[in-house]
Amino acid sequence: MTxxxxxxxxxxxxxxxxxxxxxxxxxxxxxxxxxxxxLTEMGTPVTLACRVPDFDPDAELGRGSSRRLDRFxxxxxxxxxxxxxxxxxxxxDEETIVHADPDRVGVMIGSGIGGAETWASEYPNYLExxxxxxxxxxxxxxxxxxxxxxxxxRSHARGPNMTVNTACAAGxxxxxxxxxxxxxxxxxxxxxxxxxxxxTGLSVSAFAQMGALTKNPDPATASRPFDVDRDxxxxxxxxxxxxxESAEHAAARGATRYATVAGAGASADAFHATAPPDDGxxxxxxxxxxxxxxxxxxxxxxxxNAHGTSTPLNDAAESKALRTVFxxxxxxxxxxxxxxxxxxxxxxxxxxESIFAIQALRHGLIPPTANLVNQDPEIDLDVVxxxxxxxxxxAVLSTSMGFGGQNAALVFLPx
Amino acid sequence: xxxxxxxTFKAILxxxxxxPEDDITKDAxxxxxxxxxxxxVELTLVLEEKTGVKLEDEELEDVRSVGDAIAKVEEKxx
Numbered sequence: 037m038t039x040x041x042x043x044x045x046x047x048x049x050x051x052x053x054x055x056x057x058x059x060x061x062x063x064x065x066x067x068x069x070x071x072x073x074x075l076t077e078m079g080t081p082v083t084l085a086c087r088v089p090d091f092d093p094d095a096e097l098g099r100g101s102s103r104r105l106d107r108f109x110x111x112x113x114x115x116x117x118x119x120x121x122x123x124x125x126x127x128x129d130e131e132t133i134v135h136a137d138p139d140r141v142g143v144m145i146g147s148g149i150g151g152a153e154t155w156a157s158e159y160p161n162y163l164e165x166x167x168x169x170x171x172x173x174x175x176x177x178x179x180x181x182x183x184x185x186x187x188x189x190r191s192h193a194r195g196p197n198m199t200v201n202t203a204c205a206a207g208x209x210x211x212x213x214x215x216x217x218x219x220x221x222x223x224x225x226x227x228x229x230x231x232x233x234x235x236t237g238l239s240v241s242a243f244a245q246m247g248a249l250t251k252n253p254d255p256a257t258a259s260r261p262f263d264v265d266r267d268x269x270x271x272x273x274x275x276x277x278x279x280x281e282s283a284e285h286a287a288a289r290g291a292t293r294y295a296t297v298a299g300a301g302a303s304a305d306a307f308h309a310t311a312p313p314d315d316g317x318x319x320x321x322x323x324x325x326x327x328x329x330x331x332x333x334x335x336x337x338x339x340x341n342a343h344g345t346s347t348p349l350n351d352a353a354e355s356k357a358l359r360t361v362f363x364x365x366x367x368x369x370x371x372x373x374x375x376x377x378x379x380x381x382x383x384x385x386x387x388x389e390s391i392f393a394i395q396a397l398r399h400g401l402i403p404p405t406a407n408l409v410n411q412d413p414e415i416d417l418d419v420v421x422x423x424x425x426x427x428x429x430x431a432v433l434s435t436s437m438g439f440g441g442q443n444a445a446l447v448f449l450p451x
Numbered sequence: 452x453x454x455x456x457x458x459t460f461k462a463i464l465x466x467x468x469x470x471p472e473d474d475i476t477k478d479a480x481x482x483x484x485x486x487x488x489x490x491x492v493e494l495t496l497v498l499e500e501k502t503g504v505k506l507e508d509e510e511l512e513d514v515r516s517v518g519d520a521i522a523k524v525e526e527k528x529x
Contacts, residue, residue: 103467103469172489
């Protein structure tokens, strides 16, 4: 079986901009949540959000390009550019792939919503001004596959180009599928990851109506995974992109390897549109499949970057799922949820958390779960709080659960 | 041909479409300025907001340059 390695990492998130900045951000345990001026202006029932700080798409991508693209594509392009540069596939600030055959580079991007801001701004425009005043850019900006398509346009990657949607597991699913596409021989390299920029009045109102968002108005304590006082997530935006490559291809060009994608598992709860079964149902299957796929023993997994959204249901079910799979070995798994810092970045979450899990593996350092003060007694896990913890790690796990009951789990090994 | 309209086009094309202002002359084609057919339709929507004149799809068929568009707007303004 072809071994697939990670040779580039790119991230733009509420924890920070760029790999080092974002990693330091989650290590610090400082939450990225803040009262959002736009949401306040719109009078949404919840006004906290985790935005990417200081992001000006016009300055980053040029006005001519940025105006044609939705914010989720802006974020994806920035993360992809970093990942390609980190992988040594591009030169300087250029985005064109010059150190691999671009025809053998694919793109697999996960997004839960796609162009949410475009929908939110264009539909009122259509209602107010009429059909003849509708923007011709609406369709290309809004389509959820535009991020993947635009990454190809900018990098000239002409391999298979696809978008996957498993809602909040989409970023992890993209890495899973990208790996499998390389194994199938369809490409040597995949630009894979997840993106979301869905902080709109409409989506925040709807998530609030579902009871999914925290009612805690204090940014400093609102996103608190595994805490007994958690009551919902804080919505976030981000993009996380990795460069996946066959080990053979990476070796031939002398690329630095940051991790191996050792195992991937996917499953469905087949239970409910938004709630997980109490016992973690489908998550158990996804985690078990990922570990089995890796060929590792249960005791080899030393760290979990959990889905840990800070909702009462998710965190409890995830804890049960982990114990069901790992039994007594659960006690040897050091757990964190970086969502205390980043909030829930939906379709990006599985990708940025894979990046944080890979960073933990590389540095032997596990970020704390921000804002975790009183661990819920029902969460029977060794969760890092307060300070980052040094742990020598053999293998790490990242889990993601999407609405629709779609679950993903990834296992990474050192390269 | 109105210099005011050229100024309007310069303002829209530079601010909204990121085209360098020095490139925007009456002879410059939209293609040369980096605008595709979708951009040109979008341009007509912004233009309508600024001038009150809406160029319809069929009127755009033989519009290639900034000068062509200005002539059409002037024609409609009567």
